[in-house]
Amino acid sequence: MTKNNNLAKETISFQTEVKQLLHLMIHSLYSNKEIFLRELISNASDACDKLRFESIENSSLLNNKDLSIIITYSKEKGTITISDNGIGLNREEAIENLGTIARSGTKDFFSKLTGDKQKDSNLIGQFGVGFYSAFIVADQVSVISRKFNVEENQAICWESNGEGEFSINYTNKKSSGTDVILHLKADENEFLNGWKIRDIVRRFSNHISLPIKMFKEEWNEEKKEQIITDQLEIINIANALWARNKTDITNEQYIDFYKTTFNDFNDPLAWTHNHVEGNHEYTQLLFIPKKSQFDLWERDHKSNLKLYVKKVFIMDDSDQLLPNFLRFVKGIIDASDLPLNISREILQESRYIKIIKDSSTKRVISLLEDIANNKHEDYLLFWNEFGQILKEGIGEDFNNKLRLSKLxxxxxxxxxxxxxxxxxxxxxxxxxxxxxxxxxxxxxxxxxxxxxxxxxxxxxxxxxxxxxxxxxxxxxxxxxxxxxxxxxxxxAKSDLDLSNFIDEKDKVEQKELIDSSKEFIKNIKEVLSDKVKDVLVSNRLVDSPACIVVGKNDLSPHMIQILKNAGQNPNFTKPILEVNPKHPILEYMKTLGDNEFKEMANIIFDQSLLLAGGQLPDFSEFIKNINHFIVK
The missing domain is CATH 3.40.50.11260 (Rossmann fold)
Structure with missing residues (x-):
């Protein structure tokens, strides 16, 4: 391009402590530097959408123009260029929007829209700092831009090394739009690779509504390397399935999307697809898998929700949009706007987040209710895979506890x-x-x-x-x-009331049994005084000699053992031993001498404790006592 000499290059300082802010952004703000490409593609998409809105009043703006984004790279020059044929920038807009951190030309444009334009403006992103992510990988950034309504020689060239100031001057550009040229740092040459760029685009910007293009690459046998051809190809899907009307999507398309997006060989068990409008606008496409993942029970298990904002991928593993007990759900949440932090990476706490989370939770529960009521075999499959996880919701989600209890x-x-x-x-x-x-x-x-x-x-x-x-x-x-x-x-609790099921004859017999067994029960209690709180004649036993029961508020032996296995040290509370004096073993006990009586009392207690899920403090003593009676 030839420079326009009507105005010499001008160097301008960034506004208000920009040097420090840029340093923060470049070195601290983004955890994944690959997203510089996502941010610049998003900006290019916004620019094309703005031109489309301008064409509502001036249809000639889009004559013979297919809006698109083109990415090129040069290993020789060490550059990546992101080009769009959108609305472009004039000199004042470049100074205003590229010279101020957290200034969003898009948001300013949005605020000026009215009527039908404002209604349709959900296509336009509202992020003000994404452009500066370019300095994560580049030591110099050039922006060549021509506003759609200015002359060819009124295009601008904005340049900066991200260290506190930028230069701007006029230049020539044949068509409207913007080229963002990144001069990569010496240690960022990994991005000068066609496969790498395509991979980043497909992960982060695959569903941008505009086609994203690159020049095809072919293997050159003579040079033993990939060479860039002069033929452009579209490298993104340019179609977000979830943004389409669900009446236009077949089951096969949903299934194929699920398998491709979430790398699952199995079909999903079910799905729900909804578009919510109102004060907050968002789309949910949520799937119930057929099989569980091996790591669902791990503490650091990642969520399977992918978060988009206006079809721009923001993050995997978005664990703030569904409760933990629904972590088996896979899906897409696409919001019209979200309170992201300045790097667009981490969701901030807000009422909007809670609204989406509550809505998504209810959608999944409704889907499970539908399966449970109408597809019993499918629900059995679901329950066998995820039932234990769903049970967590009883303690975690008070508002939905009744609905969950029915599931x-x-x-x-x-x-x-x-x-x-x-x-x-x-x-x-x-x-x-x-x-x-x-x-x-x-x-x-x-x-x-x-x-x-x-x-x-x-x-x-x-x-x-x-x-x-x-x-x-x-x-x-x-x-x-x-x-x-x-x-x-x-x-298994001691306060179990069975009076409704025992007739008068049984009650009389039970009282007689208690009265006739008082001395026998007293002797057992004396032997086991260090192990049990009490010994009682049971009204729940029919065929067994004894069982362990615990007080209403006491931990069962089974629960105590679970807590011990989890590394905890729960307080031990003595259980109650209930016995069946009519059982042959207890009848035999009445004939034993003191020593053997003690051995048998301990055997019965130990057996009952094992049956209740507890663990014996001295298993060898139990075996010794058992062997003694076997020999006898």
Whole structure:
């Protein structure tokens, strides 16, 4: 280009402490320097959108013009150039918008729009500092720009090395638009690579509505290297599926988008696609996977939500837009505007963020409700993969606890196998006429739960018991204490009330048994005084000799062991031993001498503790006592 000599080059200082601010931005602000390309592409897209708006009143502006962005690079010169054929800048705008940190020409343009223009201005980004990310990788930046309504020789050339001042002068440019030329630092030559540039564009700017183009590269056998041809090709999709009307998208397109975007070989189980308008505008495209990821239970598990602002990719792993108990969800959130920090990388706390999070949470829960009500086999697949994670929501999301509780599934004594198919609604619908509570038992495994001695009276009376064997169940139940005005009651608690299920004849027999066993019970209690709080005649045992129960507010042996395994040291509270004096082993105990009586009392306690999920302090002593009686 030939310089216009009507005005000599002018050097101008940046406004207000810009040198310090630029230093901060270049060295501290961005955690991923690759995003300089995202920022400059976003600015170029804004410039093209502005020209499109201007063409509403002057249609000739777009005559024979296909708006696009072109990226070129030169290894010889060490430069990357991002060119657009958008609205362009004049001299005053370049000084005003490129000479002031946090000044957004786009935002200023937005504020001047009215009527239909303002309604459609959701295409225009409103970020004021992205341009300066260029200095992360460049030691000099040149901007050649021509405003759409100025003469060819009134184009401007703005240049700066990012150290506190810039120069500006007039130059020639044949067409309107802007070229941003980055003179890369010596140690940033990795970006002078066609594959690298294409990869960055596809990760960060793939869904920009404008075509982004580069010159094709081909392998030259003679030179043994890639050479750049003179043929342009589009390197981005230029179409955000989630921005389209969902009535125009087929199931196959949703599935293909999911597999490609989230690198999953499996089809998604279900999805929800919504566009929300009003004071805050955003789009949600959320998928329920069919299979869980191996790292879902890790503390540093990353979210699978991708955040966009006006189809510009902002971040992966956006964990502020869905609660942790929905971390299995994969999807896209595209907002019209968000309170990002100055580097566009980290979401700031705001009411807008909470609105999106609450809305997305309710959308996912609604989707799960639909699957649970209408696609039972699909919901069983979901529950087997993600049920334990969903249970976390009972303690984490008070507002949605009732809806989540209806989505819970359990194994029960009413089932024929260990599959978790029973909902609380199912259970309540099958409750006995005189039954007021929902009964459950927690254990290390389904087998331990179904064979627990605590269940015997319930099996005899044909009362359903929920069998809970997931590690999270004890924690969850501390938050889920009732459902549809029915209390959830552990059948391993000492205050269990079975009076509604025991007839008068049974009550009389129970009283007689207690009276006749007082001395026997006293002797067992004396032997186990350092291990138990009390010894009682049980009304819940049928076939077993004894069982461990705990007070209403005490930790069960199962929960104590879980906490110990997690590295905690919970306070030990002595349990209560309930015995069945009619059992043959206890009948045999009454014939034993003192020493053997003590051994047998300890064996019965240790067995009961193991069945309750506890751990013996001295397993060798237990084996020794067992062996003694086997030999005898």
């Amino acid at each position: 819970l599934r359990f194994a029960s004594t009413n089932s024929q196998d260990n599959s978790q198919k029973v909902s609380l609604i199912d259970y309540v619908s099958r409750m006995k006429e005189n039954q007021n509570d929902i009964y459950y038992i927690t254990a290390d495994s389904y087998e331990a739960a179904i064979n627990s001695p605590h269940i015997e009276i319930f099996r005899k009376k044909n009362i359903e018991v929920l069998l809970l064997s997931d590690r999270i169940d004890e924690w969850m139940l501390s938050y889920l204490q009732d459902f549809q005005e029915k209390k959830l009651i552990s059948i």
